[in-house]
Amino acid sequence: MLTSRAWWLLLIDLAALVVAISLGLGAMTLACLAVLAWFLGAWLQFHWRLRWTAKSLYVERSLLRQGTSVDVLWAQSTATVIVRLCNKSRVSLPYVVIVDRVPALARLQEGTPWQEGELRYDAPLEIAYQIACPTPGRLRCDGLKVQIADLHGFFLANRFIRDVRFYRVLPPRIDEPDHLPTIKRHNLLPLLGTHRHLRPGSGSELLDLRDYLPGDPPKMIAWKASARRDRLMTKEFESEVPVRCTLFVDVSSSVRVGPPGGNALTRVIAIASAVVHANAEQRDLTGLCLVDELAVQTFLRPQRGRRHVYRLIQRLADAAELAPVTELAPLGRLVPLAYGLAQDIYPELLEPDVNAFPWWLPFWSPQPIYAIPRVHRMPRSWLGRVWLGFRRWLRESPLGIHRGRFFRFAPGRHRMYRLRKKIAAILAVRYRLGPAGLAWLLEDDVACSDYVQEFLAEHQVAAPLSLYDEQGRYRFGSPAKIDRLGKALLGSVLRGKENELYVLLVDLLEAGPHLEPLLKAVRVARARHHQVQVICPWPPGVPLPGQASRSAEAPPRALQEFLARASAARLQQAYHQVQEAFAQLGVGVIAAPEDQAVSLILSRLHKLRGWQRSIR
């Protein structure tokens, strides 16, 4: 493309040339022709270089941790990213700027993710910078943005050299005081069933003495106790049974709301990861079940072993990057965001010959109002109803006056129509919607919203979503997940053996009052003498139930403070309701704030294993 600098020079030179020829000025004509020849020569040279090297550019990327190339990182660690743009062709590009998009879940710590210079066959351009990964998930690296220009600043070409790579960031390994030390003092693995489970079995610790029953093996007779009591007594030993722990992790949209890495899902994943590691230290079996409002996404049976632990951690890391999805998000905010993303990552799909938009189309055929989803609440006041009736009459009368009539003259609508068409074209290609996909996305707001959200979520861009719909209902409550969770728990209980521990990491505060499917499953689990623990992620900054904030007594000074207090009160009330519902079944519910979550939960789990009953 020509820059404004080039256009001005061309315009002035051509004008001078025309004047020179018209006035018969030979010297001036020669000078203007020389300038024109130089400009056209630069244009030809630039495009020739661009075309010749178009297929020769490629990206080499590596992630280094302590000097070693890695494919997997741990959260809260740092790494060095080295990216190189190489040119296989002997034709060089005189000026290239390369920019690397820092992955969404990473934070730039040192260095700059861009570089400039001449790109030659023997001299690739290299970027090196350091990132920190505070939260688990997956780092997505799409490639390199390349801007090619000539040395005068006349011509510019935007390219994106695609090289999609994923790097898992696993949840961190957390050592807590209540936890077993991770430094091995002796070269021994902990024995199976090192927690006390007070049931008779075939262990080595004496549990109890009972009367001799015919059929008991003679070696089990406690002779000294029998002599003292003058009747035969049999020894009973403790059962060394490992705990089978299954984690039910809520990955529905209700926990995904918030920026990637800063939402409830990240906290839940961190807690689940800590529990997995703690169980692995105890050599207990751990399973995983990821549940959202649609289905059970993942189910891994409780198993033991390093490979199984890594499999669990990887599934948790993959779940950490999920983005919330809602049925109808405001397109006015999503489409410009998606367009900005497409300009960086898909510039070749926005070229005028690949993705054109006739400027007159919004005048000729704007989106009709009957194709725009709108739901209005019937006004309660008589005045509101009269006004609604009047508007309906205006619309249905021969005048046909409604706000859709003015769409064709609104510049904002034109711009949105243009952006939407370009994005629809990219989405139709990207998701293989078929030849009519473009027209479909251009006319159907609901479908377009779905695909734009998927597009943004795929590239880890946080989409601005409205939390409440037109009727004032919270969009991300996900009540359907209760049913799914209940079924998954019931299925696990029916397949389970003895000594099972079920940890439910689920957001029940926004799910609504209907917890019956889940309570039913918990009831069955308790009836089979299994242990159940419920953990609700608690939003940061909100006072815990039972804790009053210092400023709670003073009247709120601003609307935001009033809303924060109302929201905190609502959450605390919901928590109490959940607590009451589960307390009837003898199941504890923990509200897990960020800073205390892991230690609190591990100590509770140790209690469940009977750890604190034993004195070692």
Add this chain to the structure above:
Amino acid sequence: MNDAPRPAVQVGPIHYQILAAAGLTLILLAQLDQILGALLVVCVGLFGLVGKMRAAPLFVLIAFAASKIGNAWARYGSFNQDTFRPLLDPNDLLAAIGLVAYIAAHFRLQSLSIHILPVDPRQRQEQPLAKGRWGHGRFVPVQQKRDRRLLTAHEIARFVLALPFWALIGQALWLIIVRPWTPSVLPDRVHRLITLAWLLIVGTLIAGTIFAQWRRRQMDRAAAQGYLQDTLWRETRREQRRIFRWLTWRRLHERTRQTATSSPHVGSER
């Protein structure tokens, strides 16, 4: 910076400034018989060079044209006759070389000192406030300049060696343009304008078509699919629009009916 070995001869923007000044000198030397006009061009050029004016090359071009026009008017009193020039006038060639040298050098200087890429309004940086002022600085667009360390002696040498080449190309074009038409229907100047227009249009059409075809052959699968999809949409958008609008209406109508059934206070406005 990439891993290219550092050049033995260090060059900097000063070399482009020298080349620009040399260009002005050539213009002056080539037009000693039109000293006033030459001085005007040189003054405008020097002022633009020292003051780092972005439009200086354009002003120099305009000043050059003005000086030639003024000189022709002063000499002949009208523009009815062509100014006679031999086939290869060294003065004119020198002036052309000087003009190209100044314009090209100045634009390269602007790439080093102002910006080389067009300003992207999405990329902004905070401009710190002057000392003693309180508050937040405003966010201004980032201007991407070319790093001075990227300059090499090789680049300067190629720049200098190519300058006469453009003047000779211009001379060749001039020879084509002034070739008389047979039969001569219109005035010679009109013929020349038509020849120029024809050369430019046909030349850019041919070059543009070649590059466009080359680009299409290098398209990847997604871009090719987008191209075909866009072509189909352009051809059939009226029918597709009609069909999908009705389908959307029907879907929304059913959805509204379901919502109205579930909540009595909700109505739809259609």
